[in-house]
Amino acid sequence: MPLTTNTFARSSILMLLVGAAILIGxxxxxxxxxxxxxxxxxxxxxxxxxxxxxxxxxxxxxAAETGQRGYLLTQNDNFLDPYERSMExxxxxxxxxxxxxxxxxxxxETIPRIRFLVEEKLTELRDTVxxxxxxxxxxxxxxxRNEYGREVMEELRELLLSLIQSLDTRLxxxxxxxxxxxxxxQWFAIGGxxxxxxxxxxxxxxxxxxxxxxxxxxxxVEELNASLEERVEExxxxxxxxxxxxQRYAYIVSHDLRAPLVNIMGFTSELDxxxxxxxSYVLADGGxxxxxxxREARLAVEEDLPEAIGFIRSSTKKMDGLINAILKxxxxxxxxxxxxxVDLSQLLENTAASIYHQVDEAGGEIxxxxxxxxxxxxxxxxxxxxxGNLFDNAxxxxxxxRPLHLAVRAMPARRNSIRIEVEDNGRGIAPEDHxxxxxxxxxxxVQDKAGEGIGxxxxxxxxxxxxxxxxxxxxxxxxxxxIIRLPSDLSQFVRSSGS
Amino acid sequence: MKAAAKEVTIVMVEDDExxxxxxxxxxxxxxxxNEIVPFTDGNSALDFILGSDRTGASTQDRHLLILLDxxxxxxxxxxxxxxxxSNPHAKRLPVVILTTTDDEREIQRCYDLGAxxxxxxxxxxxxxxxxxxxxxxxxxxxxxxxx
Numbered sequence: 001m002p003l004t005t006n007t008f009a010r011s012s013i014l015m016l017l018v019g020a021a022i023l024i025g026x027x028x029x030x031x032x033x034x035x036x037x038x039x040x041x042x043x044x045x046x047x048x049x050x051x052x053x054x055x056x057x058x059x060x061x062x063a064a065e066t067g068q069r070g071y072l073l074t075q076n077d078n079f080l081d082p083y084e085r086s087m088e089x090x091x092x093x094x095x096x097x098x099x100x101x102x103x104x105x106x107x108x109e110t111i112p113r114i115r116f117l118v119e120e121k122l123t124e125l126r127d128t129v130x131x132x133x134x135x136x137x138x139x140x141x142x143x144x145r146n147e148y149g150r151e152v153m154e155e156l157r158e159l160l161l162s163l164i165q166s167l168d169t170r171l172x173x174x175x176x177x178x179x180x181x182x183x184x185x186q187w188f189a190i191g192g193x194x195x196x197x198x199x200x201x202x203x204x205x206x207x208x209x210x211x212x213x214x215x216x217x218x219x220x221v222e223e224l225n226a227s228l229e230e231r232v233e234e235x236x237x238x239x240x241x242x243x244x245x246x247q248r249y250a251y252i253v254s255h256d257l258r259a260p261l262v263n264i265m266g267f268t269s270e271l272d273x274x275x276x277x278x279x280s281y282v283l284a285d286g287g288x289x290x291x292x293x294x295r296e297a298r299l300a301v302e303e304d305l306p307e308a309i310g311f312i313r314s315s316t317k318k319m320d321g322l323i324n325a326i327l328k329x330x331x332x333x334x335x336x337x338x339x340x341x342v343d344l345s346q347l348l349e350n351t352a353a354s355i356y357h358q359v360d361e362a363g364g365e366i367x368x369x370x371x372x373x374x375x376x377x378x379x380x381x382x383x384x385x386x387x388g389n390l391f392d393n394a395x396x397x398x399x400x401x402r403p404l405h406l407a408v409r410a411m412p413a414r415r416n417s418i419r420i421e422v423e424d425n426g427r428g429i430a431p432e433d434h435x436x437x438x439x440x441x442x443x444x445x446v447q448d449k450a451g452e453g454i455g456x457x458x459x460x461x462x463x464x465x466x467x468x469x470x471x472x473x474x475x476x477x478x479x480x481x482x483i484i485r486l487p488s489d490l491s492q493f494v495r496s497s498g499s
Numbered sequence: 500m501k502a503a504a505k506e507v508t509i510v511m512v513e514d515d516e517x518x519x520x521x522x523x524x525x526x527x528x529x530x531x532x533n534e535i536v537p538f539t540d541g542n543s544a545l546d547f548i549l550g551s552d553r554t555g556a557s558t559q560d561r562h563l564l565i566l567l568d569x570x571x572x573x574x575x576x577x578x579x580x581x582x583x584x585s586n587p588h589a590k591r592l593p594v595v596i597l598t599t600t601d602d603e604r605e606i607q608r609c610y611d612l613g614a615x616x617x618x619x620x621x622x623x624x625x626x627x628x629x630x631x632x633x634x635x636x637x638x639x640x641x642x643x644x645x646x
Contacts, residue, residue, distance in 0.1 A: 251602065255570060258599045261622055263517035269624040270524070311517040432578060447540045447573045 008210045015203040019196060026192040033185040040181060044174040050100035051167040057093040057114075058160045060086045061121055065153065068125045072132050072140055083129065087122065094118055110163060117156040124149040242464075249440060256322055256441050260315035267308040267315075274304040325440070325454050329461050337379040337465065339491040344418075345370035347380065348408055351387040355395050364404035372412055378490040382462045387422070389459045390482055394424040396449055399477070417468070418488045425479040434472050445476070467493035507562045507643045509535045512544040512579065513597075514571050518620070522566070522597070525628045529635025541574035545582060548589060555588035562643045563589075569598040569605065577608065584613035591644045595634065 067083025070076070094115060101107045124143065131140040143149070281289050281297030289297070348368045359366055391406070398404040405425045413419040429437055433444035440457040463470045467487045474480035487493040509526070513519040519537050526535070538544035548565065550557035565583065569576035576598065583589045595616040596609050606617050618634065621627045 251600075255599050258622055259515050259518065259570075262599065262620055262624075262627060263515065263521070265622060265624040266521040266627060267517065269628070270521070307520070311520065315517055433574065436575070443572050445573055446542055453572065 008206065011206055012203060012210075015199055015206065019199045019203070022192055022195050022199065026189065026196075029188055030185065033181055033188070037178060037181050037185075040174055040178045044171060044178065046100055047167050047171050047174060050097060050104075051164055051171065053093055053097035053100055054160050054164050054167065057090065057097055057118070058157060060090045060093055061118060061153070061156065064090060064125055065121070065149075068129055069144075071129060072137065072144065075132065075137070080129070083125070087125070090118060090122060106166075107163065110159060114156065114159055114163075117152050117159065120152045121149060121156065124152070238469075252440055252442075253322075253326060257319060260319045260322075263311050263315040267311045270304065271308045271312075274300040274308065278305075321452065322441070325452065328454075329440070329458060332382075332385075332458065333461055333465060335381075335465075337382065337490065339377050339489075340380060342376055342378050342380055342383060344376055344383075344410055344420075347383055348387060348410075351384055352391060352406075352408075354388070355391045358395050359404050359406065362398075362403050364398070364406070367405075367407045369408070370410045376418055376486070376488045376490075377492075378466055378486060382466055386459050386462050386484070389455045390422045393455060394422070394426060396451075397445075398424070398426045399479075400427075412488070413485060416488050416492070418486050420484045420486065421481055422484070423479065423481040428476045428478045428480055429472060429474040430476045431474075434474065437472065438470070466490060507533050507564055507638075509533055509564050509566060509638070510544065510548060511535055511537045511566045512541065512571065512576065513537065513566070513568045514539045515568070518568070521627070522631055525631035526635040526638070528628075529632040529639070531635040531638050533638070539572075541571045541576070541579050545579060548583060548592075549586055553582070553586075555586040558586075558588050558592070563592050564638065564643055565592055565594045567594055567596050567598075569596060569600055569609075577605075577612065580609060580612050580614055593641070593643060597634075 064083050064086035067079050067081070067086060070079030071083060098111055098115070101111055128140040128143050128149075131137070131143070277293070277296040277300040281293050284293075345368065348370065352366050352368065356366060387408075394404060394406050402425060407423045408420065409423070410418055410420045427445060429444050436442045437444050438456050438460045439453075441453040442457075443451060443453045460470050463484055463486070467490065468485050470482060470484045472480055472482050509531075511519060511522065513522065516539065519539075523535055523537075536547065538547065545553065548558060548563065549555045567576045567579060571579075576596065580594055580596070583592060583594060590613070593615045594613070595618065596614050597618050597620060599620045601619045609617050616634075616637075618630055621630060
């Protein structure tokens with residue numbers, strides 16, 4: 001199935017569009033995935049910050065409490081150092097946690113509670129430390145002892161721990177999502193790659209198919225071109241040949257028609273002259289014809305008159321014969337050809353049957369070998385005429401000293417044609433007469449057989465009508481081979497020559 | 500045919516017997532009484548001129564004048580002309596081409612091959628008779644070489 005240029009253009013453009021669409025899809029989804037990954041990782045970082053802040057906060061509150069307890073127990077100012085430091089950082093840490101989790105609706109209640117608890121605890125710490133510094137350690141310890149601070153601390157720890165736990169869970173989820181995203185991105189890229197490879201591969205296959213077809217078409221065109229040139233040359237050669245023959249034909253016809261004409265006019269004038277002699281005798285006008293006149297008149301009536309009339313008659317007859325022969329050839333040329341399947345072998349056998357008796361009687365033989373060129377489509381009547389004439393000639397001009405051996409071979413030849421050779425061992429034709437024998441009214445060799453010189457001219461015109469050609473190879477005394485080339489399918493030839 | 504007039508034989512190669520008869524009549528009317536040997540085909544004419552072995556040896560002691568038609572049934576008159584003019588013994592024999600053809604190339608070819616005279620047979624009989632009679636007169640004054 002040949003791929004037309006149109007479908008090729010359509011399918012290749014389609015391929016390109018599909019490829020481009022897939023590429024754009026991959027790029028867009030990559031961007032989207034990257035954005036997603038970015039937001040996932042942002043979230044993860046935020047969560048991590050929040051977690052750090054939460055654990056820091058607890059540690060700081062604890063550190064501040066530890067510092068307070070140490071100071072209350074020992075009154076040693078050294079314990080106030082970590083207390084002070086922690087107190088400063090607690091608020092900072094609390095703000096960071098608040099900032100990190102501000103957007104999170106989940107913790108909207110937890111954070112204010114934490115803030116409240118932290119502030120309660122810090123107030124307690126600050127109050128107790130202030131009392132201790134003022135020297136009222138007993139009241140400070142009293143405050144500690146009433147356990148409110150411990151309860152606050154307990155709740156704060158629980159809150160922060162559960163917050164951290166929840167943050168951890170979400171962190172894990174976020175990481176899992178990140179992994180998933182990168183995995184799906186990977187799969188998507190692989191899938192897209194495979195589809196692109198498929199599209200490109202398909203495109204390559206289609207393009208290479210198209211290129212192959214183009215080159216095949218080109219070589220076909222080149223081949224056609226070459227054979228066209230060859231055919232043009234062949235036809236030109238045929239035309240030139242035909243032209244030469246028409247000229248030759250016109251020349252022969254005009255010459256051969258003129259010859260009897262010269263006779264007719266000549267002997268008519270001779271008749272006139274003879275008539276004068278007869279006249280002087282018959283119309284002697286009363287006078288007695290002289291001895292001479294009588295002799296001349298006798299001679300005229302006995303010899304000259306019949307001779308002249310005889311020549312005039314024979315010339316007229318000859319002219320009639322010539323015109324009939326020309327008409328016959330012309331009629332054959334115009335006869336409608338009927339291409340039909342012909343079994344060449346059968347046809348040759350049938351045609352040879354008419355001379356078989358004569359050949360067999362003289363001890364000769366006929367061999368017909370058609371081989372691979374059995375079937376052909378041609379005009380049966382023309383073929384019968386052609387081979388009938390050739391076989392008759394073979395018998396007519398057989399060598400007087402040896403029995404006739406007639407061989408007919410047919411073989412397929414180049415460019416749908418068939419080559420048929422009719423070979424005899426007859427008297428042969430001198431090389432200078434090889435063309436002449438095919439000319440109208442011309443014969444060759446010793447004129448010991450009756451004939452008008454029409455047979456081979458007729459054969460050639462029949463072969464030409466069938467789109468073929470006939471030639472002869474022969475040596476004088478060595479037999480002749482007539483070589484006929486015919487198209488194996490006449491109907492095709494008739495079509496291609498447009499006639 | 501002055502000196503050797505008596506011995507000269509006219510060989511007439513003409514396939515049309517009517518033409519042969521008309522030519523003979525008119526040659527005689529010109530007062531030429533030499534022997535005329537007619538042939539209607541090329542092979543028998545060549546057998547006579549060059550001998551059946553075609554060597555031409557038999558022509559050595561004969562005085563021949565050849566009157567040749569170009570269109571013969573078995574071969575072309577040009578072939579005869581060629582054979583006569585290329586034969587060492589026969590090449591000096593005068594050859595007169597007398598034919599219906601007036602094709603320019605044919606005429607040139609004949610002279611190239613050594614024809615001595617080329618005459619086209621006129622269809623009009625008066626001209627034909629006149630031409631032959633003048634040819635006869637020409638015969639009566641021309642010299643034919645002895646071989």
